[in-house]
Amino acid sequence: GRALMARPKMILLDEPSMGLSPLLVKEVFSIIEKINKDQGITMLLVEQNANFALHAADYGYIMESGKIVLDGSKHELLNNEDVKEFYLGGGDEERKSFKNLKSYKRRKRWL
Incomplete structure (x- = not known):
């Protein structure tokens, strides 16, 4: 909520699924996608759950040991x-x- 009040161009989300049940993770990612599409806000998502992250993203980077090793749509x-x-x-x-x-x-x- 608060992050949206300033009408940002980009929001950084660090591990939004951590510690949540699978049902809540689905809901969180649904909200992230809705905000991105409806308000045009870029989401920089850092996430270990690759399945949810890649399905929510338009473009992704895969990192290993702090380095980008692969990127693509x-x-x-x-x-x-x-x-x-x-x-x-x-x-x-x-x-x-x-x-x-x-x-x-x-x-x-x-x-």
């Missing part, structure tokens, strides 16, 4: 096999065990 990121595997819990390949996944992540070079 919502559709590019949602369709990227590495993003699916590491952040969305899927992909075309067979599921790897946690041990193998950790090893693979260390070897993987994004860019």
Whole structure:
């Protein structure tokens, strides 16, 4: 509420889903999307829940160890096999065990 009173051009949201139930997270992201669309306010969203973040975003950046390792439109990121595997819990390949996944992540070079 208060952030909107100043009619900002951009609002920074840091982990808006942290500690919330899945039902509340859906509601929060619905409100974020509505404010963005209805009022034209840019939302800079920092979020670990990649599924909700990518569905709410028009464009996204993926960071690892404080560095941007991948960026693209919502559709590019949602369709990227590495993003699916590491952040969305899927992909075309067979599921790897946690041990193998950790090893693979260390070897993987994004860019």
